[in-house]
Amino acid sequence: MRFFAVHIWLPSYDPETQIAPANLYRKVALGAAKLGAENLILSGAPAVAIDKKIVALNAAGKFGASVELSVAYHNEFPEFAKAVRR
Numbered sequence: 649m650r651f652f653a654v655h656i657w658l659p660s661y662d663p664e665t666q667i668a669p670a671n672l673y674r675k676v677a678l679g680a681a682k683l684g685a686e687n688l689i690l691s692g693a694p695a696v697a698i699d700k701k702i703v704a705l706n707a708a709g710k711f712g713a714s715v716e717l718s719v720a721y722h723n724e725f726p727e728f729a730k731a732v733r734r
Contacts, residue, residue: 666696667721
């Protein structure tokens with residue numbers, strides 16, 4: 649049996665990056681790697697500042713690589729929704 653991935657989905661995310669806070673995904677990744685996981689999957693919410701989200705996802709990818717996990721981003725349906733004009 650393979651331990652394909654651990655997936656972090658939260659009801660709310662870091663307000664700056666709109667992904668799980670680094671201290672959380674690092675703790676989860678370390679535990680998952682010890683159990684033999686191959687991947688870390690991060691969900692998120694629509695970014696207020698896409699540049700901050702990109703920096704955070706790249707940092708997560710570098711951390712994942714340091715513990716031999718691939719990192720993937722799993723977008724959720726609100727990111728596909730059209731902006732509502734008022």
